[in-house]
Amino acid sequence: MRNQRASAVLGEEGIDAFTQKILECMKVYYRLVGIDDEVIAGKGCIVPRGILPRFTEGLIHYFKALKEETAGNKEIAVLQHSGITTIKIRYKYTDSVIKKLVKLGLRQPLLLEDPLKIFLKGGALHDLIGMLFICSSPYEREWAARALYSFFDYEHRTDDHLLYGFYSVKRKSGYRGLHCDHTRFYPRFDTHFEENRLPEDDIFDIFDPAMSQTELLDRFRNFFNIEIQLHTAFENLWAGMEHRNSYNIQAKGAGRSEKIAVQWNLLSDTMKNLEMQFERLQVDTEQARFDVGYRQGYTFVKSVLERLDASAYQTYLSYVKKSESLETLLKNHEISRQAYVEESYEIAAELEEIADRQNYPTLQILFLMQSAFMHYGLANHRNYFNSEDIYRFVHAALNRYLAIYEMLKADESIYKSNLLMIIVILRYQQLAQQYGLGLIHTGDGVMSKEELALVNYETNLTLFKDLLTQLNELTPEELSEIKNDDTAFLKMVHRTDVLAREWELLVNESPEEHKRIAKEVARFRTRYVTSELWEHFHTLLEHNKIKNVSYVVKFYTTLLWHGLIIPLDALKQIIRYSAYDKIKTSDLFYYELAAYKFLAVDGCECLEDCAQKREMRKMSVQRRAYFEDFHRKNMIRQLFKIYKNEPRFTFLRAKYRFEQLIGTPFRMDHFSERLTKA
Incomplete structure (x- = not known):
């Protein structure tokens, strides 16, 4: 009390009363610890119990x-x-408790009036x-x-x-x-x-x-x-x-x-x-395995180019290297943004000129695709350009991909046209997801007229249906060709399944049309989303063929969503790869969403549960409630972070997915317990 200057606070006349209150508190503390006459007499030989x-x-x-x-x-x-x-x-221990009680008592004397309350939950000695x-x-x-x-x-x-x-x-x-x-x-x-x-x-x-x-x-x-x-x-x-x-x-x-x-x-x-x-x-050290060299492009593209024109591939590859070198200069701040745009336009224009000189329609398509990819790259540099510039880049890229799509639809004789169409559609849909809601149709009032003019639901749906058709009709030879292309096969399956999950979020078509699309989605998943997909992914991962940490997290989420891996195994890998690079909050959100579906909605704790009928799964009510609460709160926290740090449409997409699966409206002015069921 002398060290805390108690006399200056209480006056000499108040010291005795204050001391007595401290002693009363210590009696309670001794009872909680079990310090009695026997323990004191033992002088450290008897442990309080x-x-x-x-x-x-x-x-x-x-x-x-x-x-x-x-x-x-x-x-x-x-x-x-x-x-x-x-x-x-x-x-x-005793010394620390006495010092803390003196400190607290001098600040708020009334705390010492109820000695037991100080030590229990809600008390001052937290x-x-x-x-x-x-x-x-x-x-x-x-x-x-x-x-x-x-x-x-x-x-x-x-x-x-x-x-x-x-x-x-x-x-x-x-x-x-x-x-x-x-x-x-x-x-x-x-x-x-x-x-x-x-x-x-x-x-x-x-x-x-x-x-x-x-x-x-x-x-x-x-x-x-x-x-x-x-x-x-x-x-x-x-x-x-x-x-x-x-x-x-x-x-x-x-x-x-x-x-x-x-x-x-x-x-x-x-x-x-x-x-x-x-x-x-x-x-x-860990990231060294993710070092990326020049993008070699799709393996089957290389084989097509070399088969039709021996020199075409070298020309194609030289432009791939040009574009990547240019991007490196921008990231290293060795070139101005204006110069980057101008040189990107020049490369795209040169590729279009090369495409016009080709004798084969297939070669023309391939060079046009690389030209469109230059605009696609510009559209993905939000950190360097303002929104007006970005929307101009997006508009140019989308229009070019749509033009290539129409060319492929008009000429079925183009070699590997189905594989090329899959790539073109997926490129288009990636931009449609970033700068719109893709296949999530929410009605009026969510997207502006300008945004709807840029990416609209009807076009997205048409391309999605064609994508499913092309994938479902790939021949075994074509499928084998894609599987040999390192991660190309995985990306096609994963991105298509993400689109399918978004389409399933809200029903916007007639019952007959919805049934037809759902049938194609089911065919796609039966053929592609299988344990063989998981094995293919694991093999590429172990051989360091996958170069993108974010993609690793996303793919584990897809496997979890379809019950091909349990949440714990997916989480262990996500934690492991978070040492290589910072994982985006939106990517982690979708892991939580998939874990919620696996545990709280489907009621599974192991892969064997997923194979059983719902009524045969034996998860206890308590554990199910725990999983529901835990993953729901994780997602709410992540939604706030996505809202603050990531693009608007990324937040809206996550918000709609949350509300659809959880059945709870997300409100920016509430959190946790104050959310009520809709």
Whole structure:
């Protein structure tokens, strides 16, 4: 009290009364810990076995037991794969509790009037029990925070400064970490723990030393706050050093000079920089496998060019290299945006001139496709050009692809016309998805007249139906040719299936027309979206044939959506690849959407469940509710981030998909519990 200058606050006459209140609080604390005359007489030889030590022991034992049962418990596996390497727990000891009570009591004397309330959930001593989770790298913290939501109940918000309820802490001493206060232990997935109200009985009356650990955790988890701290390995190393050498000195009242505080802060910054360099080295090392050379184009395009004109392929390839070199100059800021546009137009015009000189219609189409691709590239540089320029680029690219499409429709004699038409349609639809809603038809009021003129639903639907027809009618020889083309086959199947999922979102055609399209979609999926697709993807991935991290995440989502992989296996891979590159929030959103469908809608926990009829699946009501709540809240948080950081149509598409599957309207002015069923 002297160190906290209690006499200056209370006056000498108030010290005795204040001291008595602190002692009353400590009596309650001793009862919670189990410190009695026997423990005191034992002088450290007898371990107290009260509620607090038993509860904290039970918590750490719970996580250890789950770790040993990894094969049967998916939640602890997710926690481990999220990067958590170490779990520690403690409850505050006598000295720390006294110091905290004095500090709190001097600020708000009324807190000491109810000693028991101070130590229980909702009380002032929110960090009576603390748990520390340590992960290896900074990028893993978000995954760890996400995984911990399965084990703890805490406020789940979207504020920019919060991470799944965690907030960043940085003190003058240099301490850094993520904290989450006022949580309670509640593993929603575990059927041993049911949501219930606080018992009406006194906490000491319901304590029975003979209780099992699981029973004790269930009975007392609603009584206690738990403060969670999340550190990286470097943060934990520094925190331990600083705590031993600095914190205790200050706590004992010796204090620290400003000079010492500055030195600790500088040391913290140095270690933080070192940690960032290690993480960058890790990313660069892993990303080496994703280094991309010149785009060689489709393998079958090369074979067609060489078959019809031996010199045509070299000409074609030289223009591919020109376009990629030009893009590199732009990204390295070695060329102005205006010069980039002018040179891109020149390359596109030269390709069109070469196309006009070709003797074969097939060669003409191929060079026109490469010319259209130059405009397609311009349309995808939103970071460099304003919206007016981008829409001009998009308009030019779409018109060129439509013109090529009409040429292919008019001349069926063109060699490999069906394969070429698939590529042209997919290129068109990619732009239609980025600068419109693609095959999501929402009616009036969503898109402006200018946007509707650029990409309209009727054109998209016509192209989609032709795409399904071409894919469903590919001969075994043509299919084999595409499969040999590294990722070309996967991209065709994945992008077509994404279009099909969007078309399924809202019914806009007559019943007869809808039935016809649905039949073609079913034919497509029966032929292509199979376990063989998963094996093909896995083979290419293992042989480093896939060069795009975002595409890896998207493809795992497609596999999950169709029940070809379980959510845990997909998530483990997504976490793994998030070390290579930053995953877009929208890509992660669609993983959550697919996981929600697999677990909460279809009620599956394993691939065998998916093969059974719905009524035969045995997921408990509690676990289903847990999956529904967990993935729904993840998606809500991600929708806020997509709205802020990604293009408008990306947000709208995600929003419609969320509302269609969840059955809940998404509102920008509400979150979580305040959302009600429509």
